[in-house]
Amino acid sequence: MSEKLISRVPEGPLSQKWTEHKAHIKVVSPANKRKLEIIVIGTGLGGASAAASLGELGYNVKVFCISDSPRRAHSIAAQGGINAAKNYPNDNDSVYRLFYDTIKGGDYRSREANVYRLAEVSNLIIDQCVAQGVPFAREYSGMLDNRSFGGAQVSRTFYARGQTGQQLLLGAYAALNRQIHLGNVKSYTRHEMLDLVLINGEAKGIIARNLVTGEIERHGAHAVVLASGGYGNVFFLSTNAMNSNGSAVWQCYKKGAYFANPCFAQIHPTCIPVHGEQQSKLTLMSESLRNDGRIWVPKKLEDVKKLRNKEITPSQIPEEDRDYYLERRYPAFGNLVPRDVASRAAKERCDAGYGVNETGLAVFLDFKSAIERLGEHVIAERYGNLFQMYEKITDVNPYKEPMMIYPAIHYTMGGLWVDYNLQTTIPGLYAIGEANFSDHGGNRLGASALMQGLADGYFILPYTIGDYLASKIQVPKTDINDPAFVEAESNVKKKVDKLLSINGTQTVDFYHKKLGHIMWEYVGMARNESGLKKAIEEIRVLREQFWHDVKVPGTFSELNQELEKALKVADFMEIGELMALDALDRKESCGGHFREEMQTEDGETLRDDNNFMYVSAWEYAGDGVEPNLHKEPLNYEFVKPSTRNYKD
Amino acid sequence: MDFTLKVWRQKDAKTKGHFETYKVTNISPDTSFLEMMDILNDQLIREGSDPVAFDHDCREGICGTCSLYINGRAHGPDNEITTCQLHMRKFNDGDTITVEPWRSAAMPVIKDLIVNRNAFDQILQAGGYISVSTGGVPDANSILIPKEKAEESMDAAACIGCGACVATCKNGSAMLFISSRVSSLALLPQGRVEAANRVKAMVDKMDELGFGACTNTRACEMECPKHVSISHIARLNREFLLAKLKD
Numbered sequence: 001m002s003e004k005l006i007s008r009v010p011e012g013p014l015s016q017k018w019t020e021h022k023a024h025i026k027v028v029s030p031a032n033k034r035k036l037e038i039i040v041i042g043t044g045l046g047g048a049s050a051a052a053s054l055g056e057l058g059y060n061v062k063v064f065c066i067s068d069s070p071r072r073a074h075s076i077a078a079q080g081g082i083n084a085a086k087n088y089p090n091d092n093d094s095v096y097r098l099f100y101d102t103i104k105g106g107d108y109r110s111r112e113a114n115v116y117r118l119a120e121v122s123n124l125i126i127d128q129c130v131a132q133g134v135p136f137a138r139e140y141s142g143m144l145d146n147r148s149f150g151g152a153q154v155s156r157t158f159y160a161r162g163q164t165g166q167q168l169l170l171g172a173y174a175a176l177n178r179q180i181h182l183g184n185v186k187s188y189t190r191h192e193m194l195d196l197v198l199i200n201g202e203a204k205g206i207i208a209r210n211l212v213t214g215e216i217e218r219h220g221a222h223a224v225v226l227a228s229g230g231y232g233n234v235f236f237l238s239t240n241a242m243n244s245n246g247s248a249v250w251q252c253y254k255k256g257a258y259f260a261n262p263c264f265a266q267i268h269p270t271c272i273p274v275h276g277e278q279q280s281k282l283t284l285m286s287e288s289l290r291n292d293g294r295i296w297v298p299k300k301l302e303d304v305k306k307l308r309n310k311e312i313t314p315s316q317i318p319e320e321d322r323d324y325y326l327e328r329r330y331p332a333f334g335n336l337v338p339r340d341v342a343s344r345a346a347k348e349r350c351d352a353g354y355g356v357n358e359t360g361l362a363v364f365l366d367f368k369s370a371i372e373r374l375g376e377h378v379i380a381e382r383y384g385n386l387f388q389m390y391e392k393i394t395d396v397n398p399y400k401e402p403m404m405i406y407p408a409i410h411y412t413m414g415g416l417w418v419d420y421n422l423q424t425t426i427p428g429l430y431a432i433g434e435a436n437f438s439d440h441g442g443n444r445l446g447a448s449a450l451m452q453g454l455a456d457g458y459f460i461l462p463y464t465i466g467d468y469l470a471s472k473i474q475v476p477k478t479d480i481n482d483p484a485f486v487e488a489e490s491n492v493k494k495k496v497d498k499l500l501s502i503n504g505t506q507t508v509d510f511y512h513k514k515l516g517h518i519m520w521e522y523v524g525m526a527r528n529e530s531g532l533k534k535a536i537e538e539i540r541v542l543r544e545q546f547w548h549d550v551k552v553p554g555t556f557s558e559l560n561q562e563l564e565k566a567l568k569v570a571d572f573m574e575i576g577e578l579m580a581l582d583a584l585d586r587k588e589s590c591g592g593h594f595r596e597e598m599q600t601e602d603g604e605t606l607r608d609d610n611n612f613m614y615v616s617a618w619e620y621a622g623d624g625v626e627p628n629l630h631k632e633p634l635n636y637e638f639v640k641p642s643t644r645n646y647k648d
Numbered sequence: 649m650d651f652t653l654k655v656w657r658q659k660d661a662k663t664k665g666h667f668e669t670y671k672v673t674n675i676s677p678d679t680s681f682l683e684m685m686d687i688l689n690d691q692l693i694r695e696g697s698d699p700v701a702f703d704h705d706c707r708e709g710i711c712g713t714c715s716l717y718i719n720g721r722a723h724g725p726d727n728e729i730t731t732c733q734l735h736m737r738k739f740n741d742g743d744t745i746t747v748e749p750w751r752s753a754a755m756p757v758i759k760d761l762i763v764n765r766n767a768f769d770q771i772l773q774a775g776g777y778i779s780v781s782t783g784g785v786p787d788a789n790s791i792l793i794p795k796e797k798a799e800e801s802m803d804a805a806a807c808i809g810c811g812a813c814v815a816t817c818k819n820g821s822a823m824l825f826i827s828s829r830v831s832s833l834a835l836l837p838q839g840r841v842e843a844a845n846r847v848k849a850m851v852d853k854m855d856e857l858g859f860g861a862c863t864n865t866r867a868c869e870m871e872c873p874k875h876v877s878i879s880h881i882a883r884l885n886r887e888f889l890l891a892k893l894k895d
Contacts, residue, residue, distance in 0.1 A: 142792030
């Protein structure tokens with residue numbers, strides 16, 4: 001194990017670790033907080049909540065986002081809900097059960113202490129959001145309502161119709177706006193971080209580009225917090241927003257921050273299927289739909305054929321000829337199995353020839369039974385906006401005919417390696433939310449991303465960052481004329497000039513799509529050794545072509561969306577390779593990572609705890625050089641890892 | 649499907665803009681409007697021309713980033729929709745389609761179809777929040793909220809801050825946008841405490857930034873992709889009046 005991989009997990013009983021840790025870490029006095037500067041990159045749930053909370057504490061915060069407003073961050077698109085262990089429905093939920101479900105859902109590849117802490121602060125998040133005016137769904141009594149999500153047998157998900165992410169982000173954004181108004185936070189919109197600046201090995205600032213003028217700016221600080229989200233767009237088609245990218249994380253990796261578990265990407269089972277080559281992104285249909293929707297394909301291949309030829313509609317297929325395959329295979333959890341399990345089951349049916357649309361890559365999500373049981377108005381109240389969205393996109397009315405869905409890339413569990421304090425291997429550089437790797441292991445449960453982003457931003461980072469900053473109270477403001485800033489800025493300019501000067505024959509999107517195809521084919525839902533080796537080779541060739549043949553129009557000193565894209569895709573070309581390398585190393589099937597060589601006779605995942613019970617942490621070793629792999633062993637002190645069983 | 653596009657081109661905020669005409673061919677009816685714009689841009693780049701700049705992000709109708717004025721309507725010819733959710737099946741083969749940015753003095757063009765909506769952030773910064781800091785708040789169920797109130801608050805909170813209301817209003821008024829926040833918070837007990845100060849601060853900021861007044865034409869409500877009702881403007885007016893009376 002590398003000397004840098006010290007998890008800093010405190011000793012003691014699980015339920016006391018966070019309490020004890022908080023009691024012993026250092027704090028910074030109010031007078032000293034005023035002297036300290038913190039940069040926050042990103043304004044999703046993690047970034048906005050962190051920036052607001054740090055501002056409230058009295059630090060000087062600068063917050064950066066690539067959009068025209070902090071409210072655009074992709075957290076806004078989260079639909080279904082946020083988990084918490086409130087146990088309001090009296091169904092025997094508890095902090096321990098939320099912890100256990102999360103660590104089991106993650107297929108035992110996350111740290112016990114981190115996950116327990118997440119479950120512990122989950123209840124505070126709900127209290128906080130209600131106090132901010134988040135209009136969560138309520139019962140007629142005026143009490144908060146809950147619903148169920150995948151991977152859990154209790155109802156612990158709080159929601160605001162199908163727009164929970166939007167409402168939580170508006171809450172965090174409002175808290176941020178208040179701090180901006182009070183002058184504690186300065187907001188930089190339409191700004192993109194292009195490099196991290198280190199002085200004496202510590203994170204001391206960033207190089208950013210003003211996306212409107214093209215101007216390069218230097219920003220110094222005493223610490224940098226990365227909340228820039230995940231890298232799912234490496235696949236080109238994903239449910240991520242078009243501008244979501246892995247570049248900020250990747251610059252930090254190249255400056256020495258270890259990248260953990262890059263191969264753990266989540267494939268969400270319920271997305272609107274691909275319609276054709278002109279498609280730019282995929283749309284998620286919330287997991288909450290699996291509360292009332294039942295997933296099926298026809299039992300008979302002749303019905304499949306008739307469906308594809310449009311000779312019959314799905315509603316004409318009688319009940320006895322439908323294969324509700326999740327209910328059949330996983331009786332205990334049925335349609336509410338975790339995402340990775342549901343995705344693979346859909347792929348299995350489609351591979352066997354039962355896919356229901358022209359491409360053969362779709363299954364049905366049917367609300368017939370629920371509408372019969374509850375009435376259309378109840379379904380409309382619960383999912384109205386999702387049904388409307390589905391109809392706008394597909395031109396099919398889901399109240400009448402079942403939805404067609406197929407798995408798509410949705411979230412990345414991997415990210416920058418962080419210790420218990422959420423600090424990366426670079427002192428002074430923190431990573432929160434989807435940008436870090438910490439809490440979801442090999443697979444994230446639904447309604448847990450919102451929980452983690454806000455847990456990190458509101459309740460964990462504001463405490464742990466103090467422990468680092470307490471030793472910096474005598475350190476003067478960072479000098480942005482330091483040679484480290486000059487060098488970083490000049491490197492950024494060189495890279496941009498290079499991209500603009502290639503003037504080749506193909507567009508950035510052309511290369512991005514090619515990369516996406518390689519990734520989906522070999523590093524997608526099913527992976528194997530020869531495919532992964534092929535992916536690595538093909539990515540390397542493609543990257544060469546990109547750097548010799550891409551055409552980026554326009555200039556540096558203007559609003560140039562193609563240049564922005566080119567910079568992101570250049571990084572995706574490298575991230576994709578690291579994902580494949582990591583997937584190749586991990587010769588086990590675990591969570592979202594399915595190695596075809598490692599499966600049971602009935603196609604379930606085969607985990608290998610003897611050899612792979614570790615977090616892989618990759619260290620950059622230079623361009624064109626294979627990165628170094630470090631391993632953080634996972635010690636399960638309190639839970640006994642077992643085979644995930646959703647059957648009984 | 650084939651289309652003729654008349655697209656607003658403007659180099660930057662200071663330069664005068666103009667329309668350019670382009671042709672796109674072989675577009676599938678299942679292609680979204682923004683995917684059609686991607687195809688146009690791909691074409692332009694290959695020809696050696698400058699692609700058309702436009703704002704977009706989530707492409708599923710929730711982030712509020714996309715902002716095109718299509719054939720004289722904000723977000724184009726469909727109701728309760730954002731530009732990114734609009735599909736080409738809503739047009740006829742051979743149509744000429746006019747694509748413009750939002751037009752409003754308070755939201756100037758930055759480039760081509762991109763406008764500066766910073767004024768919205770400034771209005772919310774002036775008071776669009778409950779002044780609660782992180783931590784030390786009561787249990788979430790300690791204050792009961794009638795279901796109807798919570799639902800109505802959520803109706804108002806559905807606003808995505810896209811600016812279609814401002815672009816549509818003949819007065820360039822931002823009242824629907826502001827009322828969605830004012831109303832959403834005013835309906836909740838947590839938001840009542842500073843309701844008076846909130847509405848005054850936000851309306852003052854709106855006036856300062858050069859938005860017009862509301863004359864109840866309801867155009868904003870018609871074009872709002874989330875169908876936020878002008879009843880929230882009525883609530884804003886009541887809140888504002890009461891707040892001023894108490895001054």
